[in-house]
Amino acid sequence: xxxxxxxxxxxxxxxxxxxxxxxxxxxxxxxxxxxxxxxxxxxxxxxxxxxxxxxxxxxxxxxxxxxxxxxxxxxxxxxxxxxxxxxxxxxxxxxxxxxxxxxxxxxxxxxxxx
Amino acid sequence: xxxxxxxxxxxxxxxxxxxxxxxxxxxxxxxxxxxxxxxxxxxxxxxxxxxxxxxxxxxxxxxxxxxxxxxxxxxxxxxxxxxxxxxxxxxxxxxxxxxxxxxxxxxxxxxx
Numbered sequence: 288x289x290x291x292x293x294x295x296x297x298x299x300x301x302x303x304x305x306x307x308x309x310x311x312x313x314x315x316x317x318x319x320x321x322x323x324x325x326x327x328x329x330x331x332x333x334x335x336x337x338x339x340x341x342x343x344x345x346x347x348x349x350x351x352x353x354x355x356x357x358x359x360x361x362x363x364x365x366x367x368x369x370x371x372x373x374x375x376x377x378x379x380x381x382x383x384x385x386x387x388x389x390x391x392x393x394x395x396x397x398x399x400x401x
Numbered sequence: 402x403x404x405x406x407x408x409x410x411x412x413x414x415x416x417x418x419x420x421x422x423x424x425x426x427x428x429x430x431x432x433x434x435x436x437x438x439x440x441x442x443x444x445x446x447x448x449x450x451x452x453x454x455x456x457x458x459x460x461x462x463x464x465x466x467x468x469x470x471x472x473x474x475x476x477x478x479x480x481x482x483x484x485x486x487x488x489x490x491x492x493x494x495x496x497x498x499x500x501x502x503x504x505x506x507x508x509x510x511x512x513x
Contacts, residue, residue, distance in 0.1 A: 288446065318499040329489060329503040330444070379443050383499030388432050388451065390491075390501055392443035 289313060289382050291393035299399045300370055307366045308396045310380035315360040318383035321353070324395070325376045336363040336380075370400045407490055407504030414480060415512050422488060422507040423474040430492035433466050433473040434501065438487045447488075448475070482511050 290313040300306050312319065319336040334342040334355055342355035357363040367374050377395040384391065407424045414420060424433070432451055436444035448459050450466035450473060457464055463476045473492075477484055490504040 291443075320499065329505045330491075330501075331503075332500055335500070385499075387449065388493070389434060389446060389449045390493075390499060391446060392436075395441075395443045397441070 289316075289384065289391035291380065291382060291391060293380060293393040293396050295396060296394065297397040297399075299401060301401055302371055304370055305366055305368045306370065306398060307364050308378055308380075310363045310365070310393055312361050312382045314382075316382040317360070317385055319357060319363050320381045320383070320390070321355060321363070321365045322379045322381060322392075323376045324379060330379065333365070333378075336365075367398065370398075372400045374398065375400045405490055405492055405502055405504040407507055409507055410505065411508040411510070413510045413512065416480060416482060418480055420477040420480055420484070420509060421474060422490075423472065424490035424492075424504045425472040426492060426502075427471065428492070428494065429470040430502075431470075431495045431497075432493040433464070434491045434493070435462075435464050435473070435475045436489045436491060438489065438506075440486075444489060477509075480509075480511050482513055485509055485511050 292311045294309045321333040322330045324330045332345050333348045334344040336355050336357040338357045354366045377397050379395045381392045405424050405426050435447045438444045448464040453470050454468050455466040461478045487506045487508050489506045491501040
């Protein structure tokens with residue numbers, strides 16, 4: 288299985304500010320993803336983090352709100368911009384293991400926006 | 402869009418009992434994955450299913466990929482208190498390059 292770390296593990300932020308979440312994986316993987324899990328809900332895919340190019344966003348998510356970087360194969364960041372209380376969620380990064388066709392998740396970043 | 406229907410939404414059982422939960426979809430999936438999420442943690446992969454009809458076990462857990470590729474079940478035998486958590490099914494659509502569609506989860510509570 289994969290070893291995935293995320294920083295910060297949690298944060299409490301003020302409305303209107305931005306937070307950048309970091310994700311580090313332990314192997315050079317081709318596919319990394321960012322998910323959102325709203326309180327008491329399931330996981331929803333935000334975007335695919337593409338190495339060396341712009342992320343691919345799912346319907347309902349836009350780059351201005353959730354800019355994503357992936358400077359190399361093992362690291363990605365997700366920024367939650369101009370936050371509002373509705374952005375309070377757990378944000379999770381994941382990697383897709385192409386050899387086993389399975390996906391592993393990081394521990395998540397619990398964000399609370401006041 | 403594609404959706405997974407997961408049931409039951411929650412279960413409250415006695416320690417030692419067996420548990421069964423399932424997911425259905427109107428769409429065909431290439432891969433079915435079952436995860437467990439503990440409070441404050443990310444989902445942990447339990448079982449991965451790749452072939453229609455496939456039956457796979459992981460300790461006390463058993464999962465099957467439906468023949469039609471539109472459904473899957475997860476069974477837990479002889480439940481113990483540490484089985485408490487939320488179980489999610491997730492399906493990967495053919496050609497989606499790793500994008501997963503998640504069920505809404507089954508919250509399992511175990512009474513000692």
